[in-house]
Amino acid sequence: MADERLERGKQVRSEVLGPEHVKRSLAAASDFARPIQELVTEYCWGEVWARPGLGRRERSLVNLGMLTALNRSHELGVHVRGALRNGCTVEEIQEALLQAAIYCGVPAAMEAFRVAEAAIKAAQGEREPEPAASDGASGDGGS
Numbered sequence: 001m002a003d004e005r006l007e008r009g010k011q012v013r014s015e016v017l018g019p020e021h022v023k024r025s026l027a028a029a030s031d032f033a034r035p036i037q038e039l040v041t042e043y044c045w046g047e048v049w050a051r052p053g054l055g056r057r058e059r060s061l062v063n064l065g066m067l068t069a070l071n072r073s074h075e076l077g078v079h080v081r082g083a084l085r086n087g088c089t090v091e092e093i094q095e096a097l098l099q100a101a102i103y104c105g106v107p108a109a110m111e112a113f114r115v116a117e118a119a120i121k122a123a124q125g126e127r128e129p130e131p132a133a134s135d136g137a138s139g140d141g142g143s
Helices: 002-017 019-028 034-048 056-070 073-085 090-104 106-123
Strands: none
Touching: 002 019, 002 034, 002 073, 019 034, 056 073, 056 090, 056 106, 073 090, 073 106, 090 106
């Protein structure tokens, strides 16, 4: 079951974040960080993201609000790109961040808007995103 969940997690994670991102994250993981990459892939992506209760668009929008609240800029950028891959519009991302501003605070939302705008531009091929500080030992980062 664990192997199936890990493989399902790799598939879902690749579909949401892009296969290049997932390959890079897993390949860049040190021996120390490898267990957290596997845990995230298996449980976050193979179990929760694979559940039928919410669609990927909805899960993406929920994640954007939570990552804004937690002030996790690097992960927010990763998940903005994922939200676009999941069919969220730029307007929906903007609205999710405005909603977060009311409940999480304006300073968190201002940072979220900066990160999201850079990620959107990068996804649209306009320029590379600004490097953000890593939020943990996860290879090149990004769940």
